[in-house]
Amino acid sequence: MAQKLKKKSTRLTGRIVIPGNPSYNTARMEFNRRFSKFPRVIVFCQRTQDVINAVKWARERGIRLRVRSGRHSYEGFSTVNGGIIIDVSEMNKVKVDRKNRVAIVQTGNPLARVYKKLWNKRVTIPAGTAPDVGVAGLTLGGGIGLLSRKYGLTCDNLKQVKMVVASGRYGAKTIVANRKKHSDLLWASQGGGGGNFGVATEYTFRVRPISSVSIYSITWKWSDLEKVFPAWQRWAPSVTNRLTSTIEVAAKQVGTIVSTGQLLGGAEELRRLIRPLLRTGTPVKVMVKTVPFIEATKFFAESDLNLEPKFKITGAYGFQPLPPEGVRIIRDFLSKAPNRHSNVWSQSLGGTGSAVSRVSPTATTYPHRKAETIYELSARWRNNREQERNIQWVERFRRALRPFVKGDYVNFPDLQIKNWPKAYYGENFGRLKQVKRKYDPHNVFRFAQSIPVGKQVKK
Ligand SMILES: Cc1cc2nc3c(=O)[nH]c(=O)nc-3n(C[C@H](O)[C@H](O)[C@H](O)COP(=O)(O)OP(=O)(O)OC[C@H]3O[C@@H](n4cnc5c(N)ncnc54)[C@H](O)[C@@H]3O)c2cc1C
Known part of the structure; x- marks a missing residue:
């Protein structure tokens, strides 16, 4: 529909990057290199007025806009071809x-x-x-x-x-x-x-x-999967809420299962709390120590560094431990993973006294309050020719696991999810x-899975 546009009176302010500028290529990239879009302009805002000007500028010209901060959207929702990216990363006080x-x-x-x-x-x-x-x-x-x-x-x-x-x-x-x-x-x-x-x-x-916390890491061989995964799933939501933990099962070619966690408490207590895990299978490496909290944030950050540049990830919530058939599906898919960079990761969220579960599902927009765990099924790669195989693998894996899990986390968005409004919200x-x-009655802020203004949802 032809739109009568207002006189283009607003000027962009802030640090402006356009095609041809030496920094354009870096400025346009998402963290997930699967997306390579070419915005018309990227404005790095330094003040709120720069943001206001950018929104007005785009609206006066009928130009699509996207909002961006850390660029970590799984589906590249913070970039757009031919539009303006309003980037707030220089507003960091x-x-x-x-x-x-x-x-x-x-x-x-x-x-x-x-x-x-x-x-x-x-x-x-x-x-x-x-x-x-x-x-x-x-x-x-x-x-x-x-x-x-x-x-x-x-x-x-x-x-x-x-x-x-x-x-x-x-x-x-x-x-x-x-x-x-x-x-x-x-x-x-x-x-x-x-x-x-x-x-x-x-x-x-x-x-x-916050001052100090205690952290642990336990590594098992892949052959312990059927013992370790169910044991962690029963244990993680049942321990004190001062302990949040994760488990990561790597592709079979890597051959490891690693559980990590953080306790608001001392190392002695943590050693006692993780006993049920230590008695499961045959741990090959164990670390337990008390560290300043800031060191713990660096320890947990390590697993997110040096990853392959392109990825497809999907999520899900577990409301009870997976039955043996669910664990078998994990084994099957990770046995035939596209490469060594695929994995399944899970984190405890609910259970005994959990602050996540105490909030009502409608008190905030996040509805998955009763979930015990959250999952991620991930594939990562470098070359374009590997892309299709990896994406297909994640999608087949998602479908296979569906009977045993429910809902999706909006921060792990996946364009393959058909009924995403229900799944996320x-x-x-x-x-x-x-x-x-x-x-936002004029739907200025929109992307493939944005909240619609009218009744229609693109499924
Ligand atoms: C390696 C990695 C590790 C992760 N670890 C975790 C984790 O530990 N816990 C967890 O919960 N999630 C995690 N996530 C998921 C993460 O929460 C989402 O990807 C999140 O949306 C990233 O926000 P961003 O600002 O970095 O991304 P962006 O791509 O900049 O933005 C993501 C979405 O938010 C919008 N947006 C950005 N800035 C603004 C703004 N100022 N105002 C309004 N909308 C805005 C964008 O338009 C886009 O739709 C991880 C993701 C990755 C890739």
């Missing part, structure tokens, strides 16, 4: 008010920087593991990590968000959403997913005092659409 237990965090911060700045004041937030993941996308979709069972999701600790939203036919403005004002937008920002309502510029988090989808109609 962090201010801690230890007395009132809050931190004001601009949304351009990667997690490593958030952890570091908060650690300087000996506080933290429960957040994810990868150092370069943006606090922006992580929080808006939920945010799971090694403190989740004790302190909840990152979004559960979000008290306030400042967001630039579209206003009128061509404008943009900042609004502040908290429990008192625009509480519906705060709710939608607690698991509703990034890129749906506006550009978040600043978060206010509740922070928790469950019963919260209806209310999310109302929030969308209220704050």
Whole structure:
């Protein structure tokens, strides 16, 4: 439909990168190199006014926009061909008010920087593991990590968000959403997913005092899979909520199973707590130690470094341990993995006293409160000719495991999921659409799996 556009009066401000600039190629890339798009302009915003100008600029010209922080979207939702990327990564201030237990965090911060700045004041937030993941996308979709069972999701600790939203036919403005004002937008920002309502510029988090923690790592041989995976699944949700743990089963050609975890407590207690795992199969390597919390964040970050540049990942939630048939499916797929970079990873979320499960499924937009664990099925590769085989493998694996798992995490988006509104949002989808109609009636913020304004959802 032909659209009458307003006089193009707004100018872009901030650091502007366009095709032909020496930094264009670096500036346009996503973390997942499977996507290689060519935006018309990338604006690195330094102030909120730069964000407002960018939204207005795009609207006045009818140009598609995408919002970007850490660039870690699994499906490349933070980039666009021919449009404008509004990048907040240079808005990265962090201010801690230890007395009132809050931190004001601009949304351009990667997690490593958030952890570091908060650690300087000996506080933290429960957040994810990868150092370069943006606090922006992580929080808006939920945010799971090694403190989740004790302190909840990152979004559960979000008290306030400042967001630039579209206003009128061509404008943009900042609004502040908290429990008192625009509480519906705060709710939608607690698991509703990034890129749906506006550009978040600043978060206010509740922070928790932190000093040292204890961490463990146990390695088994692949032949212990049928013993170790079910044992971890029974154990991980049943231990104290001060302990959150993971398990990663590598492709058969790598031949390892590794479980790691973090306890808010001492090494002696941790050694005692992991006994059921140590008695399972034949552990070939065991590490238990107490470290300053900031060292623990680096330890858990290691598994996300030096990965193959292209990937396809899908997720799922476990509401009970997999039956033997489910474990057999994992064995079968990892026996025929496309290469050594494929794996299955799982993390404990719910169970005994878990702060994630204590929240009602409708209190925030994140509905998967009763899940005991979350899974990721991953394939990674380097050369384009390997791509199709890897993507197909993940999709076949996803389908095979479906009878035993439920729902999907919006921060692990997958374009193959047909009924994604239900999978990501469950019963919260209806209310999310109302929030969308209220704050973005012209559907300025849209992408392949964005919350729709009308009734239609592209499935
Ligand atoms: C290696 C790796 C490790 C990961 N580890 C974890 C983990 O431990 N825990 C966990 O929960 N998740 C994890 N994730 C998933 C991660 O939470 C999501 O990929 C998240 O969306 C990334 O946010 P981002 O800002 O880095 O990405 P981007 O690609 O910049 O953004 C992701 C989405 O949010 C939107 N968005 C970005 N900035 C803003 C903003 N300022 N305002 C509004 N919308 C915005 C984008 O438009 C896009 O739709 C991991 C991902 C990867 C690739």
